[in-house]
Amino acid sequence: MTTTTTPVTPRSEYEFGFHDDVEALVKLPKGLSADIVNTISDIKEEPDWMRRLRLKALDHFNSRPMPHWGGELGDIDFNDIHYYVRATDRDESSWDDVPGYIKDTYDKLGIPEAEKQGLLAGVGAQYDSEVVYHNIREDLEEKGVLFLGTDQALREHPDLVREYFTTIIPPNDNKFAALNTAVWSGGSFIYVPPGVEVDIPLQAYFRINSEDMGQFERTLIIADEGASVHYVEGCTAPIYSSDSLHSAVVEIICKPGSNVRYTTIQNWSNNVYNLVTKRAVAQRDAVMTWVDGNLGSKLTMKYPAVYLMEPGAHGEVLSIASAGQGQHQDAGAKIVHAAPNTTSVITSKSLSMDGGRSTYRGLLKVYEGAEHCRSNVRCDALMLDEHSRSDTYPTMEIDEKQVDIGHEATVSKVGDEQLFYLMARGLSEGEATKMIVNGFVEPIIKSLPLEYAVEMNRLIELQMDGAIG
Amino acid sequence: MARLASPVRKRDRMSEAALAPAPVQDLPAARLVDLVDEISSGLDEPTWLRDWRHAALRRALDTPWPSGKEEEWRRTPPERLPRRAESALPPSSNGAAPTHLFAPRDRAALLHHVGGRAVNAALRSDLEAGGLLLAPLSQAAREHPALVQRWLGSTHAPAFDRYGALGAALWTQGMFCYVPAGLQVDHSVFHLTSQPADGSDLWAYTLVAAERESAVSVIEAAAGPADDLRDDGRAPFVHHTVELAAEDAANIQFATVQRWSQDTAALTTAVAAIGRDAQLRYNSVSIGADLDKQRIDLELAQPGGHADLHGVFAGRGHQHIEHITRQHHSGLNASSELLVRGVLTDESHAVQYGVIRIDPGGQKTSAFQTMRNLLLDAGAGADPIPILEIEADDVKCSHAAAVGPVSADQLFYLQSRGIPPAIAERMVVRGFLAEVVDEIADQHLREVIDELIEAQLQIPHTVVSE
Numbered sequence: 051m052t053t054t055t056t057p058v059t060p061r062s063e064y065e066f067g068f069h070d071d072v073e074a075l076v077k078l079p080k081g082l083s084a085d086i087v088n089t090i091s092d093i094k095e096e097p098d099w100m101r102r103l104r105l106k107a108l109d110h111f112n113s114r115p116m117p118h119w120g121g122e123l124g125d126i127d128f129n130d131i132h133y134y135v136r137a138t139d140r141d142e143s144s145w146d147d148v149p150g151y152i153k154d155t156y157d158k159l160g161i162p163e164a165e166k167q168g169l170l171a172g173v174g175a176q177y178d179s180e181v182v183y184h185n186i187r188e189d190l191e192e193k194g195v196l197f198l199g200t201d202q203a204l205r206e207h208p209d210l211v212r213e214y215f216t217t218i219i220p221p222n223d224n225k226f227a228a229l230n231t232a233v234w235s236g237g238s239f240i241y242v243p244p245g246v247e248v249d250i251p252l253q254a255y256f257r258i259n260s261e262d263m264g265q266f267e268r269t270l271i272i273a274d275e276g277a278s279v280h281y282v283e284g285c286t287a288p289i290y291s292s293d294s295l296h297s298a299v300v301e302i303i304c305k306p307g308s309n310v311r312y313t314t315i316q317n318w319s320n321n322v323y324n325l326v327t328k329r330a331v332a333q334r335d336a337v338m339t340w341v342d343g344n345l346g347s348k349l350t351m352k353y354p355a356v357y358l359m360e361p362g363a364h365g366e367v368l369s370i371a372s373a374g375q376g377q378h379q380d381a382g383a384k385i386v387h388a389a390p391n392t393t394s395v396i397t398s399k400s401l402s403m404d405g406g407r408s409t410y411r412g413l414l415k416v417y418e419g420a421e422h423c424r425s426n427v428r429c430d431a432l433m434l435d436e437h438s439r440s441d442t443y444p445t446m447e448i449d450e451k452q453v454d455i456g457h458e459a460t461v462s463k464v465g466d467e468q469l470f471y472l473m474a475r476g477l478s479e480g481e482a483t484k485m486i487v488n489g490f491v492e493p494i495i496k497s498l499p500l501e502y503a504v505e506m507n508r509l510i511e512l513q514m515d516g517a518i519g
Numbered sequence: 520m521a522r523l524a525s526p527v528r529k530r531d532r533m534s535e536a537a538l539a540p541a542p543v544q545d546l547p548a549a550r551l552v553d554l555v556d557e558i559s560s561g562l563d564e565p566t567w568l569r570d571w572r573h574a575a576l577r578r579a580l581d582t583p584w585p586s587g588k589e590e591e592w593r594r595t596p597p598e599r600l601p602r603r604a605e606s607a608l609p610p611s612s613n614g615a616a617p618t619h620l621f622a623p624r625d626r627a628a629l630l631h632h633v634g635g636r637a638v639n640a641a642l643r644s645d646l647e648a649g650g651l652l653l654a655p656l657s658q659a660a661r662e663h664p665a666l667v668q669r670w671l672g673s674t675h676a677p678a679f680d681r682y683g684a685l686g687a688a689l690w691t692q693g694m695f696c697y698v699p700a701g702l703q704v705d706h707s708v709f710h711l712t713s714q715p716a717d718g719s720d721l722w723a724y725t726l727v728a729a730e731r732e733s734a735v736s737v738i739e740a741a742a743g744p745a746d747d748l749r750d751d752g753r754a755p756f757v758h759h760t761v762e763l764a765a766e767d768a769a770n771i772q773f774a775t776v777q778r779w780s781q782d783t784a785a786l787t788t789a790v791a792a793i794g795r796d797a798q799l800r801y802n803s804v805s806i807g808a809d810l811d812k813q814r815i816d817l818e819l820a821q822p823g824g825h826a827d828l829h830g831v832f833a834g835r836g837h838q839h840i841e842h843i844t845r846q847h848h849s850g851l852n853a854s855s856e857l858l859v860r861g862v863l864t865d866e867s868h869a870v871q872y873g874v875i876r877i878d879p880g881g882q883k884t885s886a887f888q889t890m891r892n893l894l895l896d897a898g899a900g901a902d903p904i905p906i907l908e909i910e911a912d913d914v915k916c917s918h919a920a921a922v923g924p925v926s927a928d929q930l931f932y933l934q935s936r937g938i939p940p941a942i943a944e945r946m947v948v949r950g951f952l953a954e955v956v957d958e959i960a961d962q963h964l965r966e967v968i969d970e971l972i973e974a975q976l977q978i979p980h981t982v983v984s985e
Binding site: 119418431433434435436437438439440441442443444445446447448449450451452453454455456457458459460461462463 | 590879882892894895896897898899900901902903904905906907908909910911912913914915916917918919920921922923924
């Protein structure tokens with residue numbers, strides 16, 4: 051029975067662990083105060099309502115206790131973080147205008163190639179706090195699709211931003227949403243007009259480059275009636291010696307009949323705290339899908355939520371997490387059925403290896419009166435060695451009788467019979483294990499865009515190289 | 520474009536939880552110390568047992584009440600569970616033992632407590648000769664001090680929390696059942712409890728110890744009046760500590776049935792320690808009480824142990840029924856199964872918060888959880904929360920939870936075979952609960968339970984409400 055208990059070897063070098071010696075143009079001193087918040091607002095020349103919102107959120111942040119559940123948050127020193135760093139002083143309209151040192155970083159990530167191949171409808175790249183490059187295909191622009199940095203959107207479409215900003219995740223929603231609201235910078239703003247279908251994914255990349263740097267992007271997506279859009283976000287951060295904090299907020303509004311898919315693959319380096327609040331509301335007959343991949347970070351606490359507010363809405367969360375040495379992936383999903391005839395599916399797959407800890411934490415809530423809801427929650431966990439840990443915390447609160455709610459979860463190791471079968475056909479134990487793991491995560495991987503599916507498989511294999519002989 | 524309405528917040532349990540918890544009604548510490556002395560001398564206990572109570576009281580006073588924010592507590596309506604430490608010896612004369620709702624027809628041994636006082640004890644002579652003990656705990660402490668000292672507090676029940684510690688300090692109704700090594704008890708051992716008729720609080724303590732290779736079935740049945748006990752709005756409080764110790768290769772079948780008065784708040788703190796290759800089955804049937812919260816821990820620290828924890832409940836009115844369970848595996852190759860099945864009517868609400876915890880030493884564990892809630896009325900609700908915490912890789916664990924109405928397909932199937940809707944519903948509900956009820960090792964008791972559940976749920980209920 052020792053087939054998978056190979057000795058622990060150090061994890062392979064972090065693939066995206068390069069770091070550019072970039073001189074930041076603006077780097078506010080460490081620490082969090084009303085002065086810092088005011089300075090951020092000053093630099094951005096924001097309208098007064100946003101400044102007041104930030105300051106209010108700062109009060110919420112200061113007055114709320116740290117969450118006592120989830121992961122170990124005690125090591126975060128909020129006074130030892132740069133809350134705002136800017137490397138360039140404007141959003142560039144063309145890739146050629148982006149400063150060379152930033153281009154180098156992104157070249158290593160392969161962004162422009164992807165765009166040149168026409169795979170992506172638009173690319174926004176967030177380098178530390180500001181969005182440095184955004185492009186959107188002209189035909190989409192003609193249809194009225196907006197894909198901008200959130201700061202730029204606030205300058206160019208202040209009424210639109212104000213109408214939706216913090217309507218889904220209020221500033222006092224939780225401690226980290228409050229922090230984000232106080233110091234947010236960058237992120238993507240997407241507006242898709244009624245009936246417009248964006249047929250290829252919009253993409254953004256986020257990177258943390260500076261040490262002791264917090265990244266607090268704020269993303270707001272509005273799909274108007276009958277619109278559809280797929281937004282893809284990938285995150286990488288170079289390895290620094292001290293811990294970084296990433297605390298994003300993503301708000302999504304799916305108007306009647308719209309269809310939004312939001313795909314995240316996070317591969318932050320293993321010293322990043324990734325504490326993210328993501329929530330969508332789905333109105334009548336709208337479809338909202340979160341595809342959430344968590345591979346990197348020291349600790350991730352992220353539970354994408356869908357509030358099904360009107361009949362016929364459908365919410366879906368596909369989640370995959372892989373925790374290696376020193377990592378805790380505390381991820382999950384939250385679905386709230388607040389209207390009749392709404393449906394939801396949660397599928398979660400997690401891997402624990404090399405002493406890592408994967409946690410599924412979910413909430414499924416059905417309000418009284420939300421008749422004929424259907425929901426299915428499925429969580430599977432695979433443990434690759436005896437040093438690792440897997441937890442499942444699914445909460446269900448059902449206040450309605452006429453519903454069909456089911457939940458199932460399993461935890462297992464790689465089956466000896468499966469391994470034996472594959473090895474009998476000439477595969478090494480490592481190859482066989484990888485093949486079984488690939489099969490295990492396949493339902494999630496196949497829902498990713500092609501280039502992400504390839505990257506995801508590669509990342510999981512990379513992570514397993516350290517754990518499996 | 521209108522601003523989005525914030526999500527509906529009907530019957531939000533977070534705001535319910537913000538209701539003020541029941542005020543703390545502790546007697547002053549000095550008075551509690553005196554009370555422990557009064558109880559202990561009133562029950563004519565040996566000094567060591569009184570000291571043991573005092574130690575538990577000191578622990579209780581050092582432990583805060585649950586704040587209501589803990590995961591295990593935040594779904595419990597705080598205003599409905601008293602936070603008070605009051606206990607009193609029952610009055611000296613109760614007259615003859617009244618008829619008990621769950622009185623058995625056939626038994627190996629019987630102990631009956633009325634209002635906390637033992638009124639009837641009987642033990643079949645051949646089993647008595649074989650070494651079986653069934654006695655009030657205080658009496659056993661006088662007559663068999665070595666045995667009681669060995670087993671009392673051997674699980675962590677008295678250290679559970681403030682309620683657990685108070686349960687060890689303040690009990691007046693104690694029961695000790697001891698099965699010597701190798702003895703196989705062929706009929707069930709009954710312990711009947713009649714709730715104090717004046718609606719005063721009751722602290723009960725149950726200790727069952729089965730030595731190696733013995734086997735016993737213990738049935739505890741508690742009854743109060745079918746309606747309210749008090750008319751002053753103060754909920755009678757019952758705390759029940761259960762310690763079950765199964766030595767190597769022993770087999771304990773433990774069943775507990777309660778039909779407390781409708782205004783009772785009942786809290787159970789139960790811990791079962793399962794020895795090497797030992798087997799334990801814990802059946803719980805919950806019918807009465809306004810609030811019934813059962814905390815049940817299974818401790819599988821030895822290789823090869825197996826434990827089943829099977830609960831059923833029938834909720835009506837505004838009843839709140841909770842099962843807080845833990846299947847704790849630290850021993851090799853042990854297994855456990857949790858199965859909770861309940862039917863809810865009216866505005867009743869159920870919570871199942873079950874944890875499977877596997878320590879690194881718990882390799883080759885099989886552990887399962889199933890939580891099924893059948894809702895018969897629109898106002899009923901259930902929160903099944905099955906949790907896995909696993910630190911060993913060679914394990915088989917799964918859980919499943921479901922909430923829903925009586926299946927329309929099943930009703931249709933039965934009706935298509937000529938069965939009237941009312942009877943079809945009864946059959947479906949009966950079948951739903953049968954898996955657990957039918958495990959109780961006494962046919963007469965099963966029949967009584969079936970009748971009580973049907974009355975409780977007003978079966979036939981709202982048939983075919985599609």
